Amino acid sequence: MPMAEPRGLAPQPQAPQPQALVPQPQALVDVLDRLLDTGVVLDGQLVISVAGVDLVHVGLRALLASVETAARLAQVRPETRP
Amino acid sequence: MSLALYAYAALPAGVPVPDMPGLEGAGPLALVTEGAVVALVSPVPAAWFAEGGLASDPEWVSRQALRHHAVCGVLAGTALPLAFGAVFSSEAPLRLWLAERAGPLATALTHAQGCAEWTLLLREDTPRLEAWLAAHDTELARLSGAAAVAGPGTRFLLERRLERAREEARARHLDAAATRLQVALADHARALIPARTRAGMLGVNVLLPGAPPPSLENMASELDATGVSLTLSGPWPPYAFAREALAHAHG
Structure with a gap:
């Protein structure tokens, strides 16, 4: 299975010198x-995709977008409460 | 409510049940023993994993995957972790699944004892790598020298060749680096699984009984001088190793 690029949750600064x-x-x-494999x-039989997307290809991006949206909404929600 | 068994990992016999919660909302962790191989499971509502169930909700899956990962992390060095979403409708099909893979599972568990999985990836900084190749690859130097003094038509054709030669040289350089990485790890590793990311980055997943060998530091510096950085990630439960072992253990 292809792997995701290594990356942090926050943008990683590019190091100019060898690390x-x-x-x-x-x-x-x-x-x-x-x-999230298949x-x-x-x-023992594959029945459905996880989170309703094809994770092996492009699904992880959709999944993460959705997770990030959820996280953002969770941050915003308390401010919108009366 | 119909219950199913969610399986986290395969274990050797004699390992106690971890004292921790499993998936959110699942029953307590339990063991199902089939010969020398044991599965760590917890009862879950079958509806979670039915079409249109909670497994179709990305937020739920993301949260539960981290719980799965936490359980596998506690069993580091002992267990063969399964991918998220291995569900059995009852104990009988789980026992059958284990029995059909008894030999390969036992072998993989023996290999994984005391080991962690590490991932090493080669990331190219394309402009730096191309500059390094231009200075060190004789064919590229010859083509670019010829293009520099050629007339417009010939130059156009030589530049097309140069472009292709540059691509090939980059691929050769990265392949050679990946091979070098595997050779450097071969003596230390219980298992080596070549890796390729979605973007085509080459690397290796390696099952190691200790930390990655210090000699990798030198290799990282040498590669960095050519415009290729080596990134290390780990220690992980041996997910890639388990996947590879199970892929060859037909059931």
Whole structure:
């Protein structure tokens, strides 16, 4: 399965000089990319895609967009309460 | 409400049930033993994973995937983690699934004991890599020298060749770096799985009993001088290794 690009939740500044080889923080996108393989496998048979999208190809982007939207809405919601 | 069994990981016999919650809203973690292989499961409503169920909600999936990951993280060095969404309608099909893969699962579990998975990826900085290749690749130097002194028609054709040669040289350089990476890790690794990202980045998933070898630091510096950076991610539960092992363990 193709993997997602490594990236943090926040934009990573480009380092101008060589960096030591230290493990990158495990971002949500990396965790999801590793865990969401083919979809729901029922009794060993693939039955449906997870989150209703084809995760192997473009679905992860849609999923993340949706997660980011949810996170943003969650941040906004308290301010809109009376 | 019909219940199904959600499976997190395969374990060797004798490992206690982790004292932690599983998926949000699921029943307690439990073990299902089939011969020498054990599955860590928890009961969940079957409707979650039916067509149009909660598994179609990205926000829910994202949250639950992190719970799955937390369970697998606690079992680091012991378990073979499954991908998110492995559901069994009852214990009988789970036992059958385990029994059909008993040999490969036991072998993979033996390999994974005490190990973590690390991912190393090669990321090219295209302008820097092209500059390095222009200075070090004799064929590119020859073509660009010839193009510089040629008339307009010949130059056009030589530049087309140069473009292709540049692409090929980049691909060769990255392939060679990936091979070098695999060779450097071969003596340390219990398993090596070549990796390729969606964007075509090359790398390797490696199952290691300890930290990645310090010699990789030198390789990272040398590659960096050519315009290629080496990124390291880990330690992970061995998801890629488990996927590879199960892909070859037919059921």
